[in-house]
Amino acid sequence: MKLTSTTIKSLTLPLGVTERIYFDDVTPGLGVRLRASGAKSFVIQYSHQNRARKLSLGPVTGMDLSKAREIARDTMTAVRLGRDPVAEKVEAQHRAKAESFGALLPAFLSRKAQELKPRSLKETKRYLEVTAASWHDREMASIGHREIAMRLLEVTEESGPAACKRFRSNLSDFWRWALCEGFVDSNLVADTNMPVQNPPRERCPDDQELAAIWRGAEQCGVYGDIVRALMLTGMRRSEVGSLRWDEINLTEGTITLPGSRNKSGSVFVTAITAPLKAIIEKQPRDSEYVFGDFQGWSVGKRALDKLVKIDAWTIHDLRRSVSTSLHEKLGVAPHIVEAILNHRIGGIAGVYNRSQYLEEKRRALTRWGEHLMATIEGKPQASNVVALAR
Numbered sequence: 001m002k003l004t005s006t007t008i009k010s011l012t013l014p015l016g017v018t019e020r021i022y023f024d025d026v027t028p029g030l031g032v033r034l035r036a037s038g039a040k041s042f043v044i045q046y047s048h049q050n051r052a053r054k055l056s057l058g059p060v061t062g063m064d065l066s067k068a069r070e071i072a073r074d075t076m077t078a079v080r081l082g083r084d085p086v087a088e089k090v091e092a093q094h095r096a097k098a099e100s101f102g103a104l105l106p107a108f109l110s111r112k113a114q115e116l117k118p119r120s121l122k123e124t125k126r127y128l129e130v131t132a133a134s135w136h137d138r139e140m141a142s143i144g145h146r147e148i149a150m151r152l153l154e155v156t157e158e159s160g161p162a163a164c165k166r167f168r169s170n171l172s173d174f175w176r177w178a179l180c181e182g183f184v185d186s187n188l189v190a191d192t193n194m195p196v197q198n199p200p201r202e203r204c205p206d207d208q209e210l211a212a213i214w215r216g217a218e219q220c221g222v223y224g225d226i227v228r229a230l231m232l233t234g235m236r237r238s239e240v241g242s243l244r245w246d247e248i249n250l251t252e253g254t255i256t257l258p259g260s261r262n263k264s265g266s267v268f269v270t271a272i273t274a275p276l277k278a279i280i281e282k283q284p285r286d287s288e289y290v291f292g293d294f295q296g297w298s299v300g301k302r303a304l305d306k307l308v309k310i311d312a313w314t315i316h317d318l319r320r321s322v323s324t325s326l327h328e329k330l331g332v333a334p335h336i337v338e339a340i341l342n343h344r345i346g347g348i349a350g351v352y353n354r355s356q357y358l359e360e361k362r363r364a365l366t367r368w369g370e371h372l373m374a375t376i377e378g379k380p381q382a383s384n385v386v387a388l389a390r
Contacts, residue, residue: 001025008032008040008060021045030072032060042068044075048084055086099183101143102136105129108177117260119238127170131155140178145188152192161195168192203317204324207375209310213318214376216307222291223300225279230315232276232369234322234340236263237297237315243290250277254358268342271362273369325368332364340364 001007003024011022013034021043023031033043033056042057055075057068075085097103105128113121132151135143148171156164172189179187205213210231217224229240233255239262247256253272259265272280283290301315323341326332332340339357 003030003032003065005065008065011040024069024072027069027072029076030069044072044085046076046079046085048079048086053084053086055089095139097139099139099141100136101132101138101140104140104178104181104183105136105174108174111177112173119242119261123166124170124173127167128174131167132171140175141184143188145191148188149192152195156195161197164195165197168195201314201317201320203311203313204320205310205313205317206321207325207372209313210318210321210372211376212308212310213304213313214372216304219307220300220304222283222294223296224304225283226291226294227300227304227315227318229276229279230318231322231372232273232279233270233365234319234326235270235342236319241291241294241297244288245285245290246288248272248280248290250280253277253362262342264342269356269358270340270342271358271365273362273365275369275373322368325371326364330364330367330371332367333360336360336364 001022001024003022003026011032011034013020013036018036019033021031021033023029023045029044029046031043031045033041040060042060042063044055044057046053046055057063057071060068078085109121109125109128112124116124134151152164152168155167168189172187175184175187175189178184214228214231217227220227226237226240229235229243230237233240235255239257242261243255247258247261248254249256250272255270255272257268259267262268280290287293297315319341323337326337326340327334336357340361
């Protein structure tokens with residue numbers, strides 16, 4: 001039978017037959033397989049080492065007859081050269097599965113676990129397991145340059161250039177590892193454009209804006225508690241969001257973070273003031289984390305923004321407000337403010353000065369907490385200006 005688009009549509013199974021292949025008179029080996037379910041698909045039948053083999057090309061609706069004939073001719077040529085296209089297809093499928101993005105990822109993360117701090121490893125896993133999830137079933141060598149660039153653009157639009165820059169860095173690290181292991185021929189990520197970074201932010205919410213944020217945060221559950229803790233301490237989002245109970249001593253009124261849990265890389269100690277203690281004490285102790293290893297940052301921020309009608313602000317802006325107020329309104333010495341913010345001291349001073357200035361931090365943060373509470377409650381505040389003797 002000469003297969004045409006018309007004859008293929010008219011093919012039917014004889015009564016009582018559940019499957020049959022109608023072969024093409026034009027292209028040896030090519031046929032259309034009919035099944036009782038009504039499915040029609042192109043197949044190529046050949047013999048290899050005296051064994052009949054069938055290679056399925058998929059539904060007839062998904063391929064032109066001319067393309068099916070072209071594949072059939074190439075396949076039969078390969079058979080005449082002693083190859084077995086069915087075995088090659090199975091092997092390629094196994095290789096694709098074994099060398100897929102998702103299959104290779106555990107080995108890469110195992111290696112990174114020996115190099116990264118827990119928090120950094122957690123971020124790397126999030127970017128490669130979640131942000132790159134659509135590639136997990138794909139063989140890495142099949143993922144193209146263009147689609148990598150498009151995904152980076154999507155991340156920039158969804159989460160901003162800073163998040164895209166971190167995603168790109170982790171993705172490039174993974175591709176470089178795969179290149180060294182022989183799974184890909186080049187690091188395609190390295191040849192993509194770096195996302196355009198926004199200029200450094202200067203937003204510094206003033207006292208009235210901080211009061212509005214505090215009042216809104218009181219209605220935002222755990223997220224709101226974290227925001228208020230950030231306002232009271234000037235700590236980083238990651239430090240408070242993943243705060244553990246074993247890092248807190250309510251009796252001594254301290255928070256102690258190991259070097260693996262903060263940006264400075266060394267132990268950091270800060271003071272727990274009265275309003276912060278009240279926030280901590282109300283948290284349930286059903287997890288090793290004070291705030292339950294909170295992850296809902298984006299959802300929480302959107303909910304808070306609906307309650308707080310002020311100009312666009314970010315969580316990190318709160319840290320800038322704490323620093324500015326301690327310097328300008330409360331007259332705290334710069335080196336104490338730097339210690340509160342856990343900024344690394346450079347040069348020779350950083351080598352020899354290892355003081356935590358804990359009591360100085362406690363006094364400064366207590367004054368800051370009182371200042372913030374007075375603003376929130378609308379109480380008049382005493383002047384912080386000290387007259388100098390003549």
